[in-house]
Amino acid sequence: MNLEQFQMQIKDLFGDELVKHEDDEYGFTFISKTSFSKIGYATNLTLETIQEAALNHVDLMITHHDAWDFLYGMKDQCMKKLEENNITHFFIHAPLDYIEFGTCTSLMNILEVDVIKQYSHYENGNEFPSIGLFNHPISFKNLVKLMSEKLNEPVSAWKNNDQMIKTIAVLTGAGDSTTVIKRALEAGCDTYITGEATLYAIQYAKFAGINLIAGSHTFTEIFGVESLAKKLKDLNPQIEIIRLEEEHFEAKGRF
Numbered sequence: 001m002n003l004e005q006f007q008m009q010i011k012d013l014f015g016d017e018l019v020k021h022e023d024d025e026y027g028f029t030f031i032s033k034t035s036f037s038k039i040g041y042a043t044n045l046t047l048e049t050i051q052e053a054a055l056n057h058v059d060l061m062i063t064h065h066d067a068w069d070f071l072y073g074m075k076d077q078c079m080k081k082l083e084e085n086n087i088t089h090f091f092i093h094a095p096l097d098y099i100e101f102g103t104c105t106s107l108m109n110i111l112e113v114d115v116i117k118q119y120s121h122y123e124n125g126n127e128f129p130s131i132g133l134f135n136h137p138i139s140f141k142n143l144v145k146l147m148s149e150k151l152n153e154p155v156s157a158w159k160n161n162d163q164m165i166k167t168i169a170v171l172t173g174a175g176d177s178t179t180v181i182k183r184a185l186e187a188g189c190d191t192y193i194t195g196e197a198t199l200y201a202i203q204y205a206k207f208a209g210i211n212l213i214a215g216s217h218t219f220t221e222i223f224g225v226e227s228l229a230k231k232l233k234d235l236n237p238q239i240e241i242i243r244l245e246e247e248h249f250e251a252k253g254r255f
Helices: 003-014 016-020 047-055 074-084 094-098 103-110 140-151 178-186 199-208 217-235
Strands: 026-030 038-042 060-063 088-092 115-118 121-123 126-128 130-138 156-158 165-171 191-194 211-214 240-243
Touching (some): 038 047, 038 217, 047 060, 047 074, 074 088, 094 121, 094 217, 103 165, 126 178, 130 140, 140 165, 140 211, 156 199, 165 178, 178 199, 199 211
Parallel strands (some): 038 060, 165 191, 191 211
Antiparallel strands (some): 026 088, 115 130, 121 126
């Protein structure tokens, strides 16, 4: 697969989602190689994931997040390391959050949701979560256990009602907006799942009586990047894809 083919396939896969969002929500951080036989994917562009890519002889890195500008100096160092290792990097943020095969849908699939009632979407500056149904209601304890196992990390959980879980809302990553939680409530959800939980989200969920489960930002979103990588593999059977390992530092901290 060459650079032009990759760009066309991204356009075909995401369509109008690329038009809805600003250019800084997706694109190339650095272009080095223009022919790719091995793709490495991760949630974040960091010095560590670039090192993983280099060790695995990756030609093209695909991540959900670019190196954030407000992590002062890190993006420059990442670009330098990409250049040193002759690796091209592409990131796709908002479009991957709201495409039907993206981060929210992929997490619901991992959680074995039976029916997707609503896909996550973005309309007129407003975020709406994915909504999924379990044909057979699951206990809060078992859903927390399942999510922890699938993410391979402890998750934070607040049980705010005594119902068996039937209808969940999912907005991965920093989906801690009380406005989005309110939309989940209005849609009849008994549980809200995201990748970060602030004081406001915890307080509002308790007040409103909706269960809240939060994994890490990184590992609630990795499955969406994986879905994209697999779609590219389907389109280009000759390429190899590999998941680049990332630390679970959000869940465990560092000592």
